[in-house]
Amino acid sequence: MRNSVQKLSYLQAIIEAEREEMQRDENVILMGEDIAVYGAQSLVEEFGEKRMRNTPISENSFVGVGVGAALTGLRPIVDLTIASFCYLASDQIINQAAKLRFMTGAQLKVPLVVRTSTFYNNRTAAQHADRPYPLFMNTPGLKVLAPATASDAKGLLKAAIRDDDPVIFFEDINLWGKKEDVSTDVDLLVPIGKAAVKRSGSDLTIVSVAGCLPHALAAAEVLAGEGINAEVIDLRTIVPMDKETILTSVAKTGRLVIVDNSHKVGSVASEIAAVVSEEAFESLRKPIQRVATPQVHIPYNGALEKRLFASKDRILEAVRVII
Amino acid sequence: MLLIRRFEEALIAHNPVGHLSIGQEGAIVGACMALRDDDYVTGTHRSHGHPIGKGADINPLMAEVFGKKTGICKGLGGSMHLTDTSRGLIGESAIVGGGFPIATGAGLSIQVRETDQVSLCFFGDGAANQGTFSESINMAAIWKLPVIYFCENNGYAVTTSVEKSHGQPDIARRADGYGIPGIIVDGQDAEAVHAVTQEAVDRARAGEGPTLIEAKTYRFDEHSNRLAIPIEYRSKEEIEYHRNERDPISLYRATLLSRDLLADVERIEQEVAKTIDAAVEFARESPEPDMEDVWDCMFSNPINFPAYEGEL
Numbered sequence: 122m123r124n125s126v127q128k129l130s131y132l133q134a135i136i137e138a139e140r141e142e143m144q145r146d147e148n149v150i151l152m153g154e155d156i157a158v159y160g161a162q163s164l165v166e167e168f169g170e171k172r173m174r175n176t177p178i179s180e181n182s183f184v185g186v187g188v189g190a191a192l193t194g195l196r197p198i199v200d201l202t203i204a205s206f207c208y209l210a211s212d213q214i215i216n217q218a219a220k221l222r223f224m225t226g227a228q229l230k231v232p233l234v235v236r237t238s239t240f241y242n243n244r245t246a247a248q249h250a251d252r253p254y255p256l257f258m259n260t261p262g263l264k265v266l267a268p269a270t271a272s273d274a275k276g277l278l279k280a281a282i283r284d285d286d287p288v289i290f291f292e293d294i295n296l297w298g299k300k301e302d303v304s305t306d307v308d309l310l311v312p313i314g315k316a317a318v319k320r321s322g323s324d325l326t327i328v329s330v331a332g333c334l335p336h337a338l339a340a341a342e343v344l345a346g347e348g349i350n351a352e353v354i355d356l357r358t359i360v361p362m363d364k365e366t367i368l369t370s371v372a373k374t375g376r377l378v379i380v381d382n383s384h385k386v387g388s389v390a391s392e393i394a395a396v397v398s399e400e401a402f403e404s405l406r407k408p409i410q411r412v413a414t415p416q417v418h419i420p421y422n423g424a425l426e427k428r429l430f431a432s433k434d435r436i437l438e439a440v441r442v443i444i
Numbered sequence: 445m446l447l448i449r450r451f452e453e454a455l456i457a458h459n460p461v462g463h464l465s466i467g468q469e470g471a472i473v474g475a476c477m478a479l480r481d482d483d484y485v486t487g488t489h490r491s492h493g494h495p496i497g498k499g500a501d502i503n504p505l506m507a508e509v510f511g512k513k514t515g516i517c518k519g520l521g522g523s524m525h526l527t528d529t530s531r532g533l534i535g536e537s538a539i540v541g542g543g544f545p546i547a548t549g550a551g552l553s554i555q556v557r558e559t560d561q562v563s564l565c566f567f568g569d570g571a572a573n574q575g576t577f578s579e580s581i582n583m584a585a586i587w588k589l590p591v592i593y594f595c596e597n598n599g600y601a602v603t604t605s606v607e608k609s610h611g612q613p614d615i616a617r618r619a620d621g622y623g624i625p626g627i628i629v630d631g632q633d634a635e636a637v638h639a640v641t642q643e644a645v646d647r648a649r650a651g652e653g654p655t656l657i658e659a660k661t662y663r664f665d666e667h668s669n670r671l672a673i674p675i676e677y678r679s680k681e682e683i684e685y686h687r688n689e690r691d692p693i694s695l696y697r698a699t700l701l702s703r704d705l706l707a708d709v710e711r712i713e714q715e716v717a718k719t720i721d722a723a724v725e726f727a728r729e730s731p732e733p734d735m736e737d738v739w740d741c742m743f744s745n746p747i748n749f750p751a752y753e754g755e756l
Binding site for chain 2 (some may be wrong): 148150171172173176178179181182183184185186187188189191192193194195197212213216217221222225226227229230231232244261262264283284286295312313314322324361362363398
């Protein structure tokens with residue numbers, strides 16, 4: 122099956138990555154609440170209850186169970202379902218998973234993957250719609266991934282499962298249904314820490330975080346019609362960030378718009394802006410623009426909610442400021 | 445037991461940091477003696493005794509509390525994190541209650557990998573009021589994991605007594621709520637602790653699931669060596685009673701003497717003194733850790749994370 126492709130949705134690609142890695146390594150297990158519901162019923166049938174643990178509603182502890190299992194020979198994937206639940210589990214993620222290797226003088230390793238989905242733009246209101254990448258970006262010891270395509274979701278999740286450090290894998294539910302051709306090569310990994318240039322251009326750089334990519338590409342298409350060539354970079358890995366790809370692009374274009382659905386203060390976009398200001402200030406011909414979510418909670422009303430997140434129009438507005 | 449006592453007395457004399465277990469050695473050693481080297485243990489902020497009970501080398505433990513490069517955790521973990529993985533220790537949590545899920549996860553790992561190890565979670569009476577206690581024991585119960593939840597109930601969470609913080613002061617009775625056995629034992633009687641722990645370990649190895657053990661014990665010193673407590677939260681008489689009448693080491697010494705083992709006891713006392721003197725010497729003379737170690741211990745697989753380059 123090498124070098125062939127199959128059409129998979131983003132969510133199917135994630136399940137496929139889990140299936141392939143569970144087939145490849147018997148130490149890979151999957152845990153979470155109602156795991157059979159979110160597309161993984163076939164995995165329960167294939168791998169059985171020993172390796173597919175349906176957990177009670179105990180987010181902090183079942184993530185910690187994943188940590189304990191990771192310390193002692195397993196490679197657990199813990200499905201934390203909705204990213205807002207990360208706060209419940211943040212003690213085990215931050216105080217244990219991220220710190221145990223360090224505090225033991227590198228005696229331990231923590232090959233744990235926490236899968237969690239950002240459930241925004243879906244009329245779920247303020248307690249289900251968070252995009253808490255910055256919380257974990259500010260925690261040393263973690264790797265934080267946020268793929269935007271089915272191929273990257275599969276390849277990055279597989280890389281995360283094989284990585285010996287704790288990884289938070291953010292999946293964007295607005296992308297779950299998006300299909301594309303995905304390689305069936307079981308050993309095709311997407312490298313952690315590498316951004317992808319999705320469209321090259323020389324007039325400005327748009328860096329997109331997670332599910333902002335379709336909007337960034339749509340904006341670039343409009344700009345192309347006006348003779349403006351935007352370079353679109355999909356960050357893919359939030360930590361460790363691929364600074365080189367961003368700095369190389371900004372050196373070429375001199376203009377930067379960062380698109381990120383985190384809340385604006387202390388966002389991923391803030392960090393990218395800080396890095397570019399520190400390391401490539403001379404390249405900038407205009408001020409950096411951040412398209413991010415304002416410091417308000419996410420309303421239930423769908424029309425209001427939509428306006429708080431990245432869109433083609435908001436990106437174009439930001440571009441107009443510096444073009 | 446004596447090694448733990450002398451280890452901590454050496455800390456009082458030479459390096460006054462840490463949360464001491466003096467008074468609790470009977471519970472610690474009674475539990476550890478029921479475990480094999482490859483059984484897992486999670487500890488707490490009060491965990492000098494747990495690696496010693498599991499048979500860890502003393503020099504790297506002492507050097508760790510002194511913050512030295514030769515410490516078991518390279519001087520990066522310190523008094524509250526004396527993890528020696530070669531003896532099955534998988535972390536001591538300075539966040540109270542942090543060890544419950546981790547010990548439970550080790551139990552899950554044992555079950556999935558189908559080995560005959562067990563996992564033992566040391567915790568204090570205060571930790572029983574964290575949500576992780578309930579969440580973790582429940583998971584171990586439903587999956588019949590080979591975990592022993594071992595409470596060193598020393599009567600006080602810092603200054604707050606069990607009576608003032610637990611609706612049910614017998615923590616082991618909570619086991620009923622999870623459908624597992626709960627056992628109360630005199631924590632000052634090392635042999636009694638060993639017997640009940642061995643029974644729980646045997647159950648766990650046989651696939652019969654977790655047990656909650658509560659050893660009633662007592663902390664002779666303050667919560668932390670570095671913490672001056674301005675209030676009197678327990679009476680001098682209470683402390684004196686436990687020091688004079690309920691010291692697990694004095695009680696066990698008397699037991700051994702009643703078995704005509706004086707010569708062995710004296711030999712062990714001399715060996716322990718030598719071991720501790722040597723460990724203090726080793727720790728004092730060991731080098732400090734380097735900033736490179738801080739960077740080097742962050743990741744198993746560093747990506748876009750250069751080694752320390754001397755900027756600080």
